Amino acid sequence: MTQSPIVRFEDARLAYGSRVLWEELNLSIAAGEFLAVLGPNGSGKTSFINTMLGTTALNRGSVSIAGEPVRRGSSVVGLIPQQRPFGDNVPLRARDLVALGLDGTKLGVRLAHKSVRGKVDELLEMVGATAYANRAVSDLSGGEQQRLRAAQALASNPRVLLCDEPLLSLDLNHQQAISEVIHRQAVERGSAVVFVTHEINPILPYVDRVLYLAEGRFHLGSVDEVMQSSVLTKLYGAPVEVLRVNGRIVVVSGDGNRALPADGHDHAEDIDLAAGK
Numbered sequence: 650m651t652q653s654p655i656v657r658f659e660d661a662r663l664a665y666g667s668r669v670l671w672e673e674l675n676l677s678i679a680a681g682e683f684l685a686v687l688g689p690n691g692s693g694k695t696s697f698i699n700t701m702l703g704t705t706a707l708n709r710g711s712v713s714i715a716g717e718p719v720r721r722g723s724s725v726v727g728l729i730p731q732q733r734p735f736g737d738n739v740p741l742r743a744r745d746l747v748a749l750g751l752d753g754t755k756l757g758v759r760l761a762h763k764s765v766r767g768k769v770d771e772l773l774e775m776v777g778a779t780a781y782a783n784r785a786v787s788d789l790s791g792g793e794q795q796r797l798r799a800a801q802a803l804a805s806n807p808r809v810l811l812c813d814e815p816l817l818s819l820d821l822n823h824q825q826a827i828s829e830v831i832h833r834q835a836v837e838r839g840s841a842v843v844f845v846t847h848e849i850n851p852i853l854p855y856v857d858r859v860l861y862l863a864e865g866r867f868h869l870g871s872v873d874e875v876m877q878s879s880v881l882t883k884l885y886g887a888p889v890e891v892l893r894v895n896g897r898i899v900v901v902s903g904d905g906n907r908a909l910p911a912d913g914h915d916h917a918e919d920i921d922l923a924a925g926k
C-alpha cells in the first residue's frame with residue numbers, strides 16, 4: 650500500500666432530513682488502499698459511495714478525489730454497482746459490455762481493433778467470463794452478469810474503484826476470484842478500493858481498514874481494531890459479540906447468541922440490530 654491520499658473526506662456529514670447517517674467524518678484513503686465498508690441495512694454504505702460519485706451531496710464538509718472536488722462522471726472513478734439484472738432489451742454481448750468500460754471505446758468502431766479485442770479478452774479471462782464472452786448479456790445469470798460488471802469497471806484502470814456489494818449472487822469460487830482481482834487492482838495498479846459488503850470473510854486477507862457504519866455513528870480502523878465486541882456494542886448501542894472461528898469473523902447478537910454476518914445484520918430479520926429493534 651502506498652501512502653499518497655487519493656480520496657479525502659473532511660468534516661463530512663450526511664443526513665436525510667433529521668436522520669443523520671454519519672458526521673464528523675475525516676478520512677483519507679491512500680492510493681493502493683483496500684477499505685471495507687460494513688454496516689447494517691440502511692446505515693448509509695451506498696450513500697457513502699454516492700458521495701464519491703458526486704450523485705449525493707454532503708450536508709457539511711467536503712470530499713475530494715485526486716485533489717479536486719468530486720463531480721459526476723469523473724474518469725478516474727470506477728464503479729461496480731449493486732446488482733440489478735439487465736433487461737431483455739439490452740442488445741449487447743458480454744464482450745461488448747466489458748468494452749464499454751475501455752476509455753473512448755465506441756461500439757462497432759474501436760471494438761474491431763485488435764488491441765481492444767485483446768484487452769477485452771484479458772478482462773474476460775480475469776473474471777472467469779471467457780466461456781460466455783459472445784452470449785447476450787440478458788441471457789446470463791445474475792452472477793455471470795456481476796462478473797462482467799467487475800470487468801467493465803476494471804477496464805478503465807480507475808484511480809478509485811468503488812464496489813457496492815460486488816460479491817452478491819456469486820458462488821464461493823467466484824467470490825474468491827473477484828475479490829482477488831479487485832485486490833490485485835489495488836496492489837499492482839495502485840487503485841484505492843472502497844468495498845461495501847455485508848460479509849467481510851471473503852475479503853479478510855485483503856482489507857487494510859474497515860469503516861463500520863451503524864446508528865448514525867461510525868468506527869474506522871484496522872480489522873482487529875474495529876471487529877471487536879466492545880467497539881460494535883458501543884456502535885450499535887446493544888450487546889454484540891465478535892467471535893473468531895477458524896479464521897472467520899462471526900458477529901453474534903449479545904442477547905440471543907445468534908450468529909449474524911460480519912455486518913451485524915441478521916438476514917432472518919428476527920433480530921434487527923440495524924433498526925435497533
Ligand SMILES: Nc1ncnc2c1ncn2[C@@H]1O[C@H](COP(=O)(O)OP(=O)(O)OP(=O)(O)O)[C@@H](O)[C@H]1O
Pocket residue numbers: 665670688689690691692693694695696697
Ligand atoms: N435520496 C434519499 N432521500 C432520503 N433518504 C434516503 C435517500 N437515499 C437513501 N436514503 C435512506 O438513507 C438510508 C441509507 O441508505 P443506503 O442505501 O445508503 O444504505 P445501505 O447501508 O447501503 O443499505 P443496504 O445495506 O440495505 O444496501 C436508508 O434508510 C435510505 O432509505
